[in-house]
Amino acid sequence: MQQVIIALCVFFGALGLFVTGYNRVSAGIMRLVGPWFRNRLGERTATQSQAFMTGLGAGAGSGVMSPVVSLVSLLDNGAVEIKHRFWVLLGINLGATFVYWLLALAGFRLGAVVPALALIALSLPLPLHHRLGRSILPDLLFGLALLILGIDFMSGRTTILPNPDFRYLFETLDLVALGVAAPAFGVLLGVALSALIRSSVGTTVAAMSLLIRGWLPFDVAAGIVLGANVGAALSSVRAASALNVDARRTAMSYLAISLAACIWAALLVSPLVLLSEMAVTGTGHTSLATQLALFSTVVHFLNPFLLLPMQRLIGRLVERITAVTGTNTQHTRNFALTLLPESFPEALNANLFRLQSGLARMAELSYDILMIVINATQVGDDIELDTERVIAMRDEIKALESDIAIALTTTVQLSCSREQAEWIQQQQRTAQQLSLIADDCYKTIRLLFRSYQKNYRFHQESRDELFDFTSKILDFLKYNSDFLEGKIDKPDWAVANSMEERIDKGRDKLKQRVRKVLKKDDEVDIKAELVFIDIVSHLEHVGDRCLSIAESVRTTRSERTKLPGHKE
Numbered sequence: 001m002q003q004v005i006i007a008l009c010v011f012f013g014a015l016g017l018f019v020t021g022y023n024r025v026s027a028g029i030m031r032l033v034g035p036w037f038r039n040r041l042g043e044r045t046a047t048q049s050q051a052f053m054t055g056l057g058a059g060a061g062s063g064v065m066s067p068v069v070s071l072v073s074l075l076d077n078g079a080v081e082i083k084h085r086f087w088v089l090l091g092i093n094l095g096a097t098f099v100y101w102l103l104a105l106a107g108f109r110l111g112a113v114v115p116a117l118a119l120i121a122l123s124l125p126l127p128l129h130h131r132l133g134r135s136i137l138p139d140l141l142f143g144l145a146l147l148i149l150g151i152d153f154m155s156g157r158t159t160i161l162p163n164p165d166f167r168y169l170f171e172t173l174d175l176v177a178l179g180v181a182a183p184a185f186g187v188l189l190g191v192a193l194s195a196l197i198r199s200s201v202g203t204t205v206a207a208m209s210l211l212i213r214g215w216l217p218f219d220v221a222a223g224i225v226l227g228a229n230v231g232a233a234l235s236s237v238r239a240a241s242a243l244n245v246d247a248r249r250t251a252m253s254y255l256a257i258s259l260a261a262c263i264w265a266a267l268l269v270s271p272l273v274l275l276s277e278m279a280v281t282g283t284g285h286t287s288l289a290t291q292l293a294l295f296s297t298v299v300h301f302l303n304p305f306l307l308l309p310m311q312r313l314i315g316r317l318v319e320r321i322t323a324v325t326g327t328n329t330q331h332t333r334n335f336a337l338t339l340l341p342e343s344f345p346e347a348l349n350a351n352l353f354r355l356q357s358g359l360a361r362m363a364e365l366s367y368d369i370l371m372i373v374i375n376a377t378q379v380g381d382d383i384e385l386d387t388e389r390v391i392a393m394r395d396e397i398k399a400l401e402s403d404i405a406i407a408l409t410t411t412v413q414l415s416c417s418r419e420q421a422e423w424i425q426q427q428q429r430t431a432q433q434l435s436l437i438a439d440d441c442y443k444t445i446r447l448l449f450r451s452y453q454k455n456y457r458f459h460q461e462s463r464d465e466l467f468d469f470t471s472k473i474l475d476f477l478k479y480n481s482d483f484l485e486g487k488i489d490k491p492d493w494a495v496a497n498s499m500e501e502r503i504d505k506g507r508d509k510l511k512q513r514v515r516k517v518l519k520k521d522d523e524v525d526i527k528a529e530l531v532f533i534d535i536v537s538h539l540e541h542v543g544d545r546c547l548s549i550a551e552s553v554r555t556t557r558s559e560r561t562k563l564p565g566h567k568e
Contacts, residue, residue, distance in 0.1 A: 011154055011209070018150025019202040024143025026062040026201075027348075028136045030070065033061040034349065038074060041082055051084035052091040052304070059095025063201045064232050067092045068254055069340070072240045073350030076247035076357070086311055089254045090304045093229060093261070097297040100204055104289035107151045108208065116152075119145035154209035155285060183269040186216075186223020187262060193224070194231025203228035204296065208289040218291070222273055225296050226265050229258040239350075242338035248322045256314045261303040272298060337403045351411060352420065355427055356484065358404050362434040363481035365397050369441040370474050370542065376448050377466040387449045390442055397438040404431045429552045430484070433545040437477070440545070444538045447531055456528035459517045466535065469506045473539055475499065476546040483553065496550035503543035510536050 030037075040046070040054040058067035071088065082088065123141035151157075186207075194203040207224035210216040216224075233255035240251035265272060276295040280287055307314070337358045340347040369390050376386045404427065412424050451458075476499040482488050514529050 011206075014150050014153030015197070015202060015206050016150075017146050018154065018205055019197050019199050021143040021146025021148075021150060022063070022199065022201055024139045025147060026066050026143075028139045028143065029062045030066040030349075031136055033058060034070060037067065037070065041071065041074065041088070046084065048084050048087045051082070051087040055088040055091025055093075056095040057091075059092035060098040061095075063099050063199075064092060064096045064229065065198060065200065065235070068232070068236045068251070069239055069347065069350050072236060072243065072247045072250050073340075073353045075250055076240070076243035076354065082250075085250050086253060086257070086315070087304075089250070089257050090300075090307070093257065093303065094297070094300040096200065097293065097300055099201055100293035100296055101290070103151070103201075103205055104208065104293040105286060107148065107205075108155060108157075108212065108285045108289045113149065113152055116145040116148040119148075151205065151209070154206065156209075156213050157285070182217065182219045183223035183226070183266050186220035186225075187227040187230070187266055188223075189220075190224035190227020191231040191234070192227075194228045195234045196231075198232070198235045200228040200232040203231065204292070208292050211288050211292065212285050218277070218288075219269055219273055221292060222269055222295050223266065225292055226262045226269075226299065230255070230262050233258040239340050243354075245322060249318050252318045252322055253314065256318060257303070257307065260307055260310070260314075261299055264306060265299045337400065337407070339407055348411060348420065351407065352423055352427070355404055355407055355411075356486075358400055359427060359430050359434065360481070360484040360486070362397050362400050362404075362431065363477070363484045365393050365400075366434050366437045366441070367474070367477050367481050369393050369397075369438060370470065370477055373441050373444050373448075373539075374467060374470040374474060376445055377470060378463055383445075383449050383452050387445050390445045394438040394442050397435055401431050401435040426552045430549050433548050433552075437542050437545045440538045440541045444535055447535050447538070451528065451531055454527075456531060457525040458528050458532050459513070459524065461513075462532060465510055465513065466532075466539075469503075469510060469536065470539055472499070472503050472506055473543045473546070476503065476543055480546050480549045493550065496547060500543055500547045503540060507536055507540045 037054065037058045040050075040057075043050070046054070055067065058070075068089070071082075071085070075082065075085075119141045123138040123145070190203055190207070193206065194200050197203065204225050207216070207221040207228070210224075211218060211221040233251070236251040237248075237255050240247045272295055275298065276291040280291045280294055282288075337354070339351045339354055372386050372390055372393075376383050408424055408428050408431075412421065450456075476496070479496065479499065511533060514533055517524050518526065518529055
């Protein structure tokens with residue numbers, strides 16, 4: 001029994017090696033196919049077949065989890081609106097079986113420990129020659145090496161310990177005697193393992209390896225393959241639990257699709273297994289792994305046809321499960337910046353989109369604060385209450401800035417592309433500028449409140465002039481807020497620059513007006529006019545911050561420029 005436990009520890013250690021390597025490869029490939037995937041998702045005229053082919057391509061390129069998490073994060077950020085998400089998800093499942101075929105035909109055929117070590121040696125010096133962001137090539141090489149080593153150790157091709165006698169374990173579990181219940185036992189194993197390691201591909205390769213080593217019968221291994229997608233879907237539901245309703249419904253739809261495939265395939269497992277064994281004969285490593293790959297392909301090829309009549313029923317069921325309540329809406333006043341754990345595939349890109357939502361919330365609050373300020377320029381009796389509201393909203397902006405800064409500090413240390421690194425820098429600068437805008441608005445309303453308390457008398461036209469000046473700044477802030485919320489792809493620098501020029505002209509005009517009043521009006525309240533100049537200066541700083549945000553976006557080739565609808 002001790003020998004069995006040691007062998008299982010070695011096996012699962014090798015599985016961890018494979019999953020680590022595969023996640024690196026999958027993330028690298030997703031960087032390449034991600035822009036194409038997002039652009040295809042954004043095509044509003046796409047048909048069901050085109051949506052299916054989009055999912056098929058993404059799944060074939062990087063498996064299941066990366067495209068699903070990417071899709072969920074795009075929907076949460078409002079970057080895309082998908083009409084046929086059901087068919088995209090079906091395509092992802094079928095496309096991922098291409099990865100199973102590739103691993104079965106190549107990974108289990110070639111003994112490649114020496115080439116794997118050579119790939120690691122090649123990958124080590126490559127990051128040293130890249131200035132900003134990490135190159136995809138070293139991640140692909142290093143990930144591929146770990147992937148190969150994991151398969152070699154799991155399949156027993158590279159022997160670490162003698163293959164133990166598992167008859168005791170089989171007699172204890174009595175897997176053969178389970179009969180029709182054996183696939184159900186395999187499904188439960190597959191769901192648990194896939195949810196634990198967050199990788200349906202890793203779970204499938206584990207099933208292939210267990211089958212090849214004779215540790216499990218074929219029908220149990222087939223059940224593990226069926227449960228793998230359900231476990232991955234549970235992980236996606238967990239990832240989307242704190243996101244908006246579209247993201248949650250997409251994750252829940254994926255769970256429904258995977259669960260339906262698992263149920264009907266488990267009921268028909270005997271003919272499906274027989275078909276796989278008849279189509280691919282032999283008992284060698286490659287043959288057994290290919291039989292499982294074929295089994296999975298047949299299931300996900302038939303699944304769209306079987307679920308077609310149930311599409312609307314599944315949609316209504318998902319909508320009922322994820323119904324929006326008063327405390328579970330897409331936009332709430334108490335915004336929660338919830339990020340995905342780094343261990344999730346495509347977590348980096350998903351979190352950058354989530355952080356963009358945090359910036360959009362900061363911009364929304366900044367706009368609301370400036371709206372309060374523009375009303376306070378009329379210096380009414382509610383100015384004390386307005387000041388308290390500004391302080392509370394400023395504190396919320398400061399808290400968001402702190403959360404975003406901590407997240408970005410962690411994120412920049414991860415493996416990222418040049419575009420992602422630049423996007424991180426742009427988000428850092430934007431968060432700082434929005435926080436400074438909140439400070440300027442706070443200083444402005446404090447001066448207005450002080451003027452009210454001391455009964456300062458500004459010149460006659462001051463209220464109208466301040467209102468008009470602040471309106472120009474409000475328009476500029478709204479322009480930047482629309483970009484951060486995804487309503488426009490990228491601010492036009494010429495438009496931003498013209499807005500800043502209007503603000504500068506307005507500032508000069510107001511300051512000249514004060515100088516004239518000070519010279520010609522003997523009864524002028526000098527303290528009031530000096531406070532007026534300070535108010536204008538603080539408001540002008542808000543315009544300067546808006547220009548800085550537009551400038552950072554203009555000079556950054558971020559991942560956002562690759563979103564659907566963007567035009568260079």
